[in-house]
Amino acid sequence: MDIIPEAPVTIFGLPFEGFNAATLYNTWLVMAVMMVLAWLAVESLTLVPGRMQAAMEWISEFFESLCNSTLGEDRGRKYMLFITTLFLFVFLCNVVGNIPNLLWWLGWPGFYCPTQDLNTPLALALIVLGVVHVSAIRVKGFKSWLWSFFEPDFPADKPVGKAVGGVFLAGAAVGLFLLGSKFLRAAPEMGTGGRVLGGGALIGLAALTVLVTVIAFQRGRVPNAVMAPLNVVGEAGKAISHPFRLFGNIFGGFVILVVVSHLIMQIGLPPFLTVFFGLFIGAVQAFVFAMLALAYTSVQMSD
């Protein structure tokens, strides 16, 4: 059994290696299963629920109470849909790889967790990052969100503080602008795309610095420029550790399962290991993924 999936799928001869066939097909399978489950759950809603409806209501109420207690009553309902979908998708992805392969005699390679491939958790974490910051901008306003990267800030009572802050910000804005324009006018060996991207990014940072100076004057507080890179790296660290937790648990669990099953000649132990690593760890990691997405949202929206 292979740890790294093979057989890349190419689309129209695009200039990259292609998609992983196993991840692609199993993600489609999980999507189909989720749609079938959703249709079965709301097919005939009765006041006294049947078993399928009761199970779905249990999950739904659990996440609704969780989101309401974390985000408040009005916003909790909106984010509850996103968080519950994340949980269900990740849980089904973790479980689908542990279904036994009944068609091995036909040469079928069997099921594969989409979350074993790094791409799926990374894509989900990028989605969560986008949702967190866009909703923070929507709730707090763009200026407040931008200011939150420079917190904790200083009060600007004394003119010394104001002068130092103003000089620093003006110097940073001018310096970034000059760097960006030099980037744009750089030697042509860098390539147009790199030059435009780098120069544009630096000039954009200069514009942001000017905006931060304007906000500082409006609020009468000095931004903490030392904390800005630390806050940005902290957000990036959250966005990196979030998917790697899920990926490491599922991929590591699968490798341990394969190695241990091979060592004991597939006798006796593999079903128990499959239940532990597949169902228990899969459910716990899916729940932690959804809970942490919720926690990041509430942290960004609150202050």
Place this chain on the structure above:
Amino acid sequence: MGADILNWFATNVDWQSVTTSGKYLAGGIAMGFGAIGAGVGEGYNAGEAADAAARQPAVSSDLIRTMLVGQAVAETSGIFALVLAFMLMFANPQPGMEVTGAFLGAGLAMGLGAIGAGVGAA
């Protein structure tokens, strides 16, 4: 005498095997030290949860939920070390002294770094 030793090192050492052994050693160091932090952090978390559940059995399901989330966060650095160990096992670089040093440095860094993160995140 020093030149003889250096000469011996330059001619008789099989750098392929040194790099391979460095790779596996680094994987072992990373996972070995990484499991310390994860174990201590998760155990401490479970102990405190049991303590709180004994004090207030009514909210014990909420406590167990919080405990599981905290344990999963404390396990994260150990999982990073595990993924690093797997990646080291499948790496095939040019054999040499620098690569061996890089492997050992990566393993030590992740292993020792995971101690603090695991214990602290509990």
